Amino acid sequence: MTVDFSKFPNEHGHFGPYGGIFAPETLMAALEQLNQEYQSLKNDSAFLSELSDDLRDYVGRPTPLYYAQRWSESLGGAKIYLKREDLNHTGAHKVNNTIGQALLAKRLGKTRIIAETGAGQHGVASATVAARLGLECVVYMGADDVVRQAPNVARMKMLGAKVVAVESGTRTLKDALNEAMRDWVTNVDDTFYIIGTVAGPHPYPAMVRDFQAVIGREARQQVLEKEGKLPDALIACVGGGSNAIGLFHEFLPDEGVAIYGVEAAGHGLETGQHAAPLCAGTPGVLHGNRTYLMQDKNGQIIGTHSISAGLDYPGVGPEHAWLKDIGRANYVAIDDEEALQGFRDLTKYEGIIPALETSHAIAYATKLAPTMDKDQVIIVNLSGRGDKDMNTIAQIEGFEF
Amino acid sequence: MSRIQKKFEALKAQGKTALIPYITAGDPNPNATVSLMHLLVSKGADMIELGVPFSDPMADGPVIQKAVERALKHNVSLDDVLEYVRVFREQDEHTPVILMGYLNPIEAEGYEAFSAAAQSVGVDAVLTVDMPPEESMGYLEALQGAGLDRVYLVSPTTPESRLAAVNEKGSGFVYYVSLKGVTGSSELNAGDVAEQVNRLRGRLSLPIGIGFGIRNGEAAFEMAQLGDAVIVGSALVSLIEANAHEDLYEVELALGKKMTEFRAAIDRADAQ
Numbered sequence: 001m002t003v004d005f006s007k008f009p010n011e012h013g014h015f016g017p018y019g020g021i022f023a024p025e026t027l028m029a030a031l032e033q034l035n036q037e038y039q040s041l042k043n044d045s046a047f048l049s050e051l052s053d054d055l056r057d058y059v060g061r062p063t064p065l066y067y068a069q070r071w072s073e074s075l076g077g078a079k080i081y082l083k084r085e086d087l088n089h090t091g092a093h094k095v096n097n098t099i100g101q102a103l104l105a106k107r108l109g110k111t112r113i114i115a116e117t118g119a120g121q122h123g124v125a126s127a128t129v130a131a132r133l134g135l136e137c138v139v140y141m142g143a144d145d146v147v148r149q150a151p152n153v154a155r156m157k158m159l160g161a162k163v164v165a166v167e168s169g170t171r172t173l174k175d176a177l178n179e180a181m182r183d184w185v186t187n188v189d190d191t192f193y194i195i196g197t198v199a200g201p202h203p204y205p206a207m208v209r210d211f212q213a214v215i216g217r218e219a220r221q222q223v224l225e226k227e228g229k230l231p232d233a234l235i236a237c238v239g240g241g242s243n244a245i246g247l248f249h250e251f252l253p254d255e256g257v258a259i260y261g262v263e264a265a266g267h268g269l270e271t272g273q274h275a276a277p278l279c280a281g282t283p284g285v286l287h288g289n290r291t292y293l294m295q296d297k298n299g300q301i302i303g304t305h306s307i308s309a310g311l312d313y314p315g316v317g318p319e320h321a322w323l324k325d326i327g328r329a330n331y332v333a334i335d336d337e338e339a340l341q342g343f344r345d346l347t348k349y350e351g352i353i354p355a356l357e358t359s360h361a362i363a364y365a366t367k368l369a370p371t372m373d374k375d376q377v378i379i380v381n382l383s384g385r386g387d388k389d390m391n392t393i394a395q396i397e398g399f400e401f
Numbered sequence: 402m403s404r405i406q407k408k409f410e411a412l413k414a415q416g417k418t419a420l421i422p423y424i425t426a427g428d429p430n431p432n433a434t435v436s437l438m439h440l441l442v443s444k445g446a447d448m449i450e451l452g453v454p455f456s457d458p459m460a461d462g463p464v465i466q467k468a469v470e471r472a473l474k475h476n477v478s479l480d481d482v483l484e485y486v487r488v489f490r491e492q493d494e495h496t497p498v499i500l501m502g503y504l505n506p507i508e509a510e511g512y513e514a515f516s517a518a519a520q521s522v523g524v525d526a527v528l529t530v531d532m533p534p535e536e537s538m539g540y541l542e543a544l545q546g547a548g549l550d551r552v553y554l555v556s557p558t559t560p561e562s563r564l565a566a567v568n569e570k571g572s573g574f575v576y577y578v579s580l581k582g583v584t585g586s587s588e589l590n591a592g593d594v595a596e597q598v599n600r601l602r603g604r605l606s607l608p609i610g611i612g613f614g615i616r617n618g619e620a621a622f623e624m625a626q627l628g629d630a631v632i633v634g635s636a637l638v639s640l641i642e643a644n645a646h647e648d649l650y651e652v653e654l655a656l657g658k659k660m661t662e663f664r665a666a667i668d669r670a671d672a673q
Contacts, residue, residue, distance in 0.1 A: 025554040025558075026581055029563075182583045295509065300455065
């Protein structure tokens with residue numbers, strides 16, 4: 001492949017036509033300061049060694065690469081390995097990034113952390129690092145998500161964070177992001193905004209990717225140890241796309257590795273009630289970057305639907321938009337029902353309860369694996385555990401929780 | 402010379418500061434906008450800033466967020482906003498109109514198509530909150546090609562290094578955001594603004610409009626002594642909100658009264 005993936009984004013944060021810095025003027029200086037600090041630290045050996053110590057001793061990395069034998073055999077195709085990000089401290093991949101950004105916040109002398117959250121995993125991971133560093137923490141969360149992800153709201157509060165329920169707009173993740181941006185514009189002097197996904201203005205998409213890329217680096221080494229070869233396919237769910245880019249990035253130059261990002265088809269792509277901008281959206285500008293969006297012909301962002309709060313977002317990280325256009329990654333969609341079946345399957349065959357976000361990736365694996373040979377290998381990013389989704393599941397399955 | 406330039410020169414000759422009210426197009430309903438624009442002019446507006454509704458107004462406070470939601474309930478689009486301007490121009494050829502909004506509706510229309518359409522209905526300038534000079538490739542050329550002014554924001558956090566780009570790429574005037582915060586915030590500090598505007602005067606050749614957080618005559622009086630224009634938004638839009646369920650007459654009465662307060666304060670400052 002002729003693309004040198006290490007050269008993206010360029011110095012202006014562009015991945016081809018995507019990415020960039022489409023931010024209000026008040027934030028431009030803060031973004032530039034953050035970018036300079038990050039560029040100088042990302043190759044700084046003291047910083048990297050502090051980060052890697054934290055990831056080992058506090059987060060629990062490396063996470064295992066687990067061969068899901070019983071589930072694989074039930075599907076009768078490729079061998080499926082699970083990259084166990086659910087075993088991280090706080091229960092998802094999100095903490096890989098918050099650990100890194102918290103170290104940056106400390107270096108920049110910021111005393112207050114803000115974050116947006118959908119499923120609450122990023123909120124919990126932010127509240128966790130804030131507690132550890134003794135920083136004030138405010139988490140913005142759509143009012144609807146506060147209800148459906150109640151266990152995570154309780155965790156954030158226990159950790160000392162203030163959770164602000166956002167009532168504006170569609171009361172989900174995009175509105176939480178708007179509100180966090182408004183907070184940042186107002187408190188830019190003392191506040192560090194920990195964005196939880198590979199979206200937002202430069203340098204966030206690149207920075208969050210770099211912090212999450214540990215997933216793919218470990219997975220590559222682990223699969224080589226276990227199988228003596230690279231995998232044939234990677235699968236990860238895509239909301240903003242941080243766990244996906246985290247797994248994919250290390251493998252981008254490996255042409256033989258097929259890459260699948262799984263978006264939320266909600267009630268079905270044909271119904272319009274979904275959260276699949278890469279599969280059914282068009283390019284536009286939202287939340288500081290140009291990317292694929294769910295929007296109407298007038299450029300208004302339209303409401304999304306997914307059973308999983310973490311995928312319920314009308315945009316997607318700009319690097320995914322670019323990978324789609326250049327054909328390096330394939331983006332597919334899994335609807336609510338299929339995701340629920342994935343959730344049940346993994347729980348039943350492997351004794352692992354995945355997050356509803358992750359269940360989209362699981363469900364796609366159940367489609368892909370049977371089409372492949374038994375000696376072929378798939379890695380699915382098991383991005384988070386499903387404890388937080390018990391309320392939703394209990395309602396659907398009709399049991400008391 | 403653009404209509405905005407002409408206006409600033411004429412005001413300067415009279416020793417006057419411009420009053421620029423902001424309303425969101427389509428708020429409280431699509432039928433109201435053109436008559437509210439005429440009302441603003443009759444109550445002393447020198448130019449009008451017309452907000453283009455966008456579903457995700459991330460730099461706006463609650464007052465303008467709600468105005469946008471009221472407009473979007475009626476599906477007010479960028480095309481509709483241009484139509485309001487066209488109708489407004491049938492009776493008013495002189496008052497400059499500045500569109501203020503976010504980039505995505507313009508992206509959806511296409512820079513070239515939008516610029517041509519805006520020019521043809523009589524729009525004078527465009528201010529796009531989330532379009533800094535650095536990303537303005539194509540956008541800038543399209544507006545320039547259509548003869549539209551490009552208004553950029555400058556904030557208390559804008560470093561010296563960025564002012565040159567604003568001065569070079571911007572035209573019409575520069576919008577100085579008087580505080581760190583969203584529209585309608587209440588942290589306005591005249592001393593800080595004075596210091597900042599003095600800093601800008603040495604760097605910018607364009608007129609300076611001051612906006613964000615100017616809620617009453619007192620604040621307008623202070624800002625008129627510093628800037629070439631005073632921009633008021635949330636203070637007016639909150640009155641539209643308060644009267645949104647009444648006859649348009651009630652909205653006009655409340656807006657007219659508030660505009661008179663702002664105009665008198667600015668005239669008082671100019672007379673000193």
